[in-house]
Amino acid sequence: MWPKEFDYVRASSVDDAIQQTSDNTDAKILAGGHSLLPAMKLRLSEPGKLVDISRLADLKGISANGTLSIGAMSTHAEIAASADVQQYCASLATACGMVGDHQVRNFGTLGGNIAHADPASDPPTVLVAAGATIHIKRSRGERSVSAEDFFIDLFTTDLEDGEVITRIEVPNLSGHKAAYVKMPHPASRYAIVGVAVILEMDGDTCKSARVAVGGATVSAMRASGAESALSGSSLDDAALNAAASAVQSDISDALMGDVSYPESYRQAMSGVYLKRAVKAALG
Amino acid sequence: MSTRMFGSGIKRREDPRLITGKAKYTDDIKLPGTLHMAVVRSPHAHANIKGIDTSAAEAMPGVVAVYTGEAMNLPIPTGALIPDCNLITPEHPSLAKEKVRYVGDGVAIVLAENRYQAQDAADVVKVDYEVLGAIINPEDATKDGAPQLFDDVPNNVAFRWLMGGAENQEASNKVFEAADVVVKERIVQQRLQPTTMEPRAALAQWNAATEEMTLWVTTQNPHIHRVLLSGIIGVPEHKLRIIAPEVGGGFGAKIDLYPDEALACWASLQTGRPVKWTETRSENYVAMTHGRDHVEYVELAATKDGKVTGIRSTVYAGMGAYLTTFGAGIPTILHALIYCGVYAFENAFADVIGAFTSATPVEAYRGAGRPEATFLVERLMDKMANALDMDPTELRRKNLIPKFEDGYAAPTGVTYDSGDYEPALDKVLEMAGYSDFRKEQEEARKNGKYLGIGVTTYTEICGLGPSEVNGAIGFQAGGWESSIIRMSPTGKAQVLIGVSPHGQGGATSFAQIFSDGTGIPMDDIEVVHGDTNTTPMGWGTYGSRNAAVGGAALAGAITKFKDKAKVMAAHMLEAAVEDIEYEDGQLYVKGSPDNAKAIQEIVLMSHLGWDMPAGAEPSFEVSNFYNPPNFVYPFGAHIAIVEIDAETGTVELKRYLAVDDCGHQINPMIVAGQIHGGLAQGIGQALCEGSIYDDNGQLLTGSMMDYAVPRADMFPNFELDHTVTPSPHQPLGIKGVGETGTIASTPTVYNAVMDALKPLSVESVDMPLTPYRVWEAIQNASNGGSA
């Protein structure tokens, strides 16, 4: 409730934000504040300075031109309501619509969400399944990294000090069947387990499948065993059951649990929710 | 008036200010020159304090003073001194001196110019701890070898209470020996964290010129606070004013006088400046009292044709680190006395062991003892029905106490006021379509769907209570209530009450009672509560006593009010007092309603005092103090219908139906609101709430990220109805309703879940019935789940 004293500046540009955080390792980027401020109030995080990027026009806006480009400062609510997102990657809209409550969705941003990399977050799971690309700016220029390589561990990403996420790029998946399903934690409503599937169908046959799991794991991750179990199948019960067991082994080295929902349960639920995700994707 | 105010479901007059954020809570009150207090709390559950170094904190900017327990002597008293149970009441200092006994125990306070500075300094108070072993489970706490929390409390046993003594224990044994069937269960009534929307806060202002102390505080009972605080800080009661401004929920956890509140007053005395303390939610979860926390071994005895004869228990009741105000009274008096529920059992016996543990102290939490009792009775009734292969509703029906209008002496020693249980049961069964449901359930089971139904019939004891009983059971408080009606010359009324509503809608329902009784319009009535300087002595709001006892006090005041008005009216109308009628605010001679005097005119003339009847006092004020002759016993029947997702263990509450009988309802909308809130908390206990400590005594559910408070989207629309069986002794026929929803709903939902799980051979799961626990039980059961 009572953070340590800190300075606050509003960055004038992305470059300004990069400079202010590169010069001062005690400084942190402030986006929607819905992960950072709670941590500061509990004194789990004590930055000396906040550099606010939430109003930078360069980091806002969603556009769809062959691929979907989402400015890092787009809020969960904007993404959930965006017609472009609905068209290119509807399951990302679903995931953002499941984040927290109205207040959180109106303030929290996709850039902040992925930079924070809470393992129980929703959007990262979809971004990994969708093969999204994270675009990053730093003093030496720009770089990009795939979502799959971006999320490394609990609250740990590929992002380095002095780097700012500028936008998230998602391929056009409008021809695919996709879904994100989540078992919410009864207390926090974050994901106990979240599963995203993206299926390329050829008639009744699944040509290829991309599957990612979050919540149950230390970070959002691809489940390649489950993907092969689904690919080439007609998504019948046998294939779903095979995929359900495969996903449990896919994530077995990366499991995460808490006092109410241990690893074993989350692992089992990844199988259940994988099946549900496929069924939801097929409508 | 065309419609009666009593019984009308009008909107609550307190809601506009609450909903629009205009209401003033303790933390909203700002006084110039205020110092802010932060409490340094123990991070260990059990540790010796080897030393405290405050020098760094004292040197921090804005810090005015840092105090440790050595500087003061502020022991927190115990309120429920239950006799005949070898109760030990160890000293509870406001700041721990030699030892800390739970995570959250205060060790020092910092006073600074603002709250941030206070927290900065609190962070650098250095405490040298020698960490000792922690013990959280109340049963384990009593075993040899458990860490000893107090030198003079062997095996951590705070008390051992046998209901009815050894004699009753023997009688109980006989009943059980004679029984054809006995069912048993081990029940864990998990520890709960009462989550009030407003955490605790205190603002103390010492006025050195007048030698008066004012404390604004989050309390359910300002008058009790005044008595207790006066003894602790040494400011006499007539110089001590306690104000409960808007209070955002209490549920029992705001009954106690807390160390933090005494510390704020003491600090104001030391510094001569106002001192404010407002806790954070994290602080609230470790330092505000918790509820429940029993480990119970319970048994029910019956004949083979389903006549239940006896109930008995061994209960290990966790007290936490210290005895709270009511602590020892909850698992004993407020619990075991209702072991017979609505049933004509021959005998009830309880062996209750109160155990100190290294956890947050335990106090009343909505229902306090009665939810635990109702749960064990109703759980055992379902088990017995299974054992006898009877329908659970039929077993209940067979054992119901027949209708009574004026007294039923239960074997527990209490006398229920009135009851008519079967109509409530019939009604709820009909609303639910019980027999059709059983068919539907069977069909669903064939399709691998797990539907379940739980039916509870209950009564409870509330409206605390006759003062003589308080004396006999060692409750260091009276049980009566008070009301003053103060009329202004223009006919406006102030109704001053001793109870202290904090969310129950008392300002509306008391105005309704008064308007209904006197014909004074609602808009002309102000209900005043929560300030010891303006309201008459009273014992506060808990135990569903607001309307049941406070309302009775007001009813008596209304009678005096009318009598007084009639004397004046008789004088003005030149008639005999016996001939005066008082109707809808008009007073007239019987048979001549056209020549009436309005009550407002009578009040004005009484204030002017120009022409008073002989012996009558001028002005217009009456007071009434009411000691209830008995408790009240609301009752009812509830049904829950659930569906289990066997793959995940998730419980979906599909329908919840409640027929409650709280006698006459003052305001049906408020009654429904009380039931809704009670249901939410009771269902919360069944499905999602529960404190979890690790072996070191760390509270793992210390934030809302981990402690699952029930939310609206967990619930279907509650389907409510009622029957009306007035209390024979309460002047308005009212019974309490603040706790019934909590009392009945936990076993109702639990039994529904167990009913659903029957085909999967799951017989018992410890609450809360989270998806993981249900899933795990399904996995472990012999014929397994499909997951």
Ligand SMILES: Cc1cc2nc3c(=O)[nH]c(=O)nc-3n(C[C@H](O)[C@H](O)[C@H](O)COP(=O)(O)OP(=O)(O)OC[C@H]3O[C@@H](n4cnc5c(N)ncnc54)[C@H](O)[C@@H]3O)c2cc1C
């Ligand atoms: C009550 C509540 C419930 C929630 N429930 C959920 C839920 O169910 N599911 C879910 O997924 N999430 C949930 N969240 C988290 C929510 O998604 C947050 O909004 C999000 O995690 C953080 O986004 P933000 O914009 O608020 O970031 P901030 O809190 O401002 O920043 C978070 C971190 O990211 C860094 N950062 C921010 N933007 C950038 C950038 N562009 N480049 C580099 N670094 C950056 C900051 O320095 C900081 O370290 C919840 C949060 C709350 C408060």
